[in-house]
Amino acid sequence: MSASALAQADAGAAPIHSGQIAGAIGDSASTEAIERLKQATQNVKNAENSKLLTRAINAVHTGAYDKADKLALKLLKRDEQLGLAWHILGIAREKNGDYASSLRAYEAALKLLTDHAAVAGDLGRLAFRMNMPDLAAKFFAHFRLSRRDDVEASNNLACALRELNREAEAIEVLKEAIAANPTAPALWNTLGTVLCNAGDAAGSMIFFAEALSLNPDYTKAWHNRAFAKSDLGDVKGALADCDEAMKRPALPQDLAIMHFARATLLLALGRLEEGWKAYESRFSHELSEAPHFYIGGTRWAGQDLKGKRTLIIAEQGLGDEIMFANLLPDLLEDLGPESAVTLAFERRLVPLIQRSFPGVEVLPHRTVAYEGRVWRTVPNVEDWDQFDYWTALGEFLSSRRGSLEAFPQRKAFLTPDPERVAYWKAELEKLGSGPKIGILWKSLVLSAERARQFSPFEDWEPVLRTEGATFINLQYGDCEEEIAYAKEVFGIEIWQPPGIDLKQDLDDVTALCAAVDLVVGYSNATMNLAGAVGTPCFMLTGASAWTRLGTDYYPWYPSVRCFVTQQYGHWTEAMANVADALRDFVAR
Template identity: 40%
Template structure:
């Protein structure tokens, strides 16, 4: 999971967290109406839950099933939820709701868990019913508005939020949610205005400040984002909030060119306080920040997204030098990268890592690696503070070596195409929902690029692309050539070889454009927002052959893509 995606988790949740009563708080508020014996058992269960003893909490709640079944099932569900047993929690909440279908609290609990288990439509339906019973509850309005926003149902979300704003115009959380809806819709300037208004109304809420920081970062105001993060961290955020805020500040600091401060905050990406952070199941000790590298037998494991693994792979050559002749390096990367990384560093053992959800947390391991001589392991992004402490530490040159025979094959194929430069293009990700769509220019905006004369465009778009290819041919008279027999999703060896044979590659920052830059192809990366990997330079220090196109003040994709097209016509 990318850092950009992780930091937005707070933005998607904080609107609700600023006003909602906790699920346990709603249970405790009902205890006075429970029979005495049930009240004693439920109180003991609540205390056990607060102490983290989830098994005892459930056991105590079961003692109240005979006299206060809905409350007991809700407490059982909450104990299971806290223990990471989401499906079983859902069953308990569903039982509570079936026993008390008109109770708003049972519907709220079931809606929350339905959304967590990937059933947002059910959650929305339940919350609509709740609002029919309790129309004035601000937390319900914010929860429903956020769910509708996440399903791209913006008109409905805005209707809910505007009604909430009419009832509570001074509620900072409402303005914050308006800002997040604007952000989802692609209006970064309006999003900042709404989040700044929320911050004026509540200048000490960590969640409100965190959202304002993200909105500032999205428009390139790195110093403003840092200021908001500093203020948020000074006002007692929860440990999970603090980790996300530090991740936002890491990107802001890196965008501002503050590499030492940025890398220091970047460590928060794996903070265990955040349930969504990646965990590792490895039998060796993790490398300490000040542990000497020379002579070490080290395991380096990839993290975050596929493109991040490629980018941070640029550190491996310097790491090998730091380990010295007495050291040894083992790599664990995404399985599709194993052969490419092994060829690029012949003296390094390379394995594939796998990930699975264990006890509610995404956990990464290396099932094929058994080596008691390994002395320490490190995730890839732990290395920049050591190997990239300043801009002058970024080394030049490509670092991945595609298969020579496959690159030669693609050169022969490209020679058979019309004369002129052969440029690879891609324009989207496999997942194009919600705010992710904002990271990619709509295909219609690509016309200034694809209409460039004297260029033959090769489609590097993985996944389903037939609709766009037909659109370009029918509307613009541009025939994008598809590489025959190449699986652009899974055959990354083939993708790297083709990129190396092309005269250039243009696209958003994806695994493909990172591979292209890593093999040394001239690569233009088109960013939706000012990008922290540029490290405040306006270029791409990680890849000498890459050029970064950031918004540079343009308010819409058409102007940004016109700038790319103009640059291509001069290339």
């Protein structure tokens, strides 16, 4: 994939990143970068071009990026083969937030400049920031070819490899770099993040401590140690480290991650009033995953909505949309029939939401990735003026879920298709007697941060060997390998429901979830659907999962029973507890 391949595309909406900060270090406009650019101008023979390049470089140095952009374009009109002008244009547009155009400019510079290692480094950082780790790894590897022992080159390549779940390769890169640069805190810090993402939070603490011993003011190490403490169940300690990190200057995007991480820590401690207020940080422009709403009209700011026409748009990932829909029954009841409400949900959820709230207009929203940002809109709305206000669904959390007592104990808040529930019940009866247990073991979104939240499939053996249970596959995505493994190694058949796409047919998936006797697994979209329709669930979760809101249960879904591991990456005990509980369930 080339840099210029970036285009508008449907984005798989995901929850906002609240984890580690071990991103690419370096800066395309740093003092060192400016000096490299100035030295490169000495090789430009045309005196006028050299003079314009110097002015453009000085503009970058002083932060006058619009001026640098104009001067670079002026140079390219004179000579479109001038690689330095393309490089400066790339820097200026990156700094102004025009990531797509910046990528194209950097790519042009990469092709034209003889000494293009620095451009590859800039391209890698930009691709990394835009959540394109595969592309970033290629550019960082290219950058490192000419700087084998360079801290920036090795650190950044290791970061990209980590995000690709290639931890072993990342560790090898870092070991070599640390041998050459043992006093570089960035390398120790990144090594800690690699171990933490691999599920070894305890081991990672050693490397964060080393980074902080080398530089007690190293913000990223404070924040990342907070992340590791959270993984180990020490949420109070994590909050203390997070607060320490925020005392120190940081890049704006790092600080935005810290603010959002702090919000989730407060929620994990059950401090809901503070937590929901801090949760507003999820909309920070500095968070690359934060949704930018392309919606006309007036955004709601707490006004009385009774008698008003309001568009409420679901936010973040699919699981969050379902979970936050917990708000809708009492919210719509309070607004009353005199208020006209339009709901916007992910298109696969529209039939389910419409059935659950029949008096409300439900439209599909659309999410696209464009120029390094995530945009969400409602394409079926042609006239935004028809609404008095619009707002994101999560904006009601603070006022309506400000305490644990505010969570209603209703069994279900979404309504599956009764005909499809009956159909699936009949199909399940054909499998024989005994309870039918739906299982879920992974997510399609397995970034380095998220992968540790799921166990290896091998850990499911004690659960799947439960006598008397019939297991039903509810896991979306490619599951052939795991289903074959269960049959060949465990001797267990996992029934694959025929005629259903478990990723796309979410209305039918919901009916299937309602038809089984129990769902066992991790918190992905399907688990949320099962909980929302009141199906009994055994949910595997981490000690510091913020969505439990400081409890040992799951406030969003009364039918969910939680099985908590004290450390991500260590699921054996939790799995054994699930197996014991499942035997009791089957016996009953």
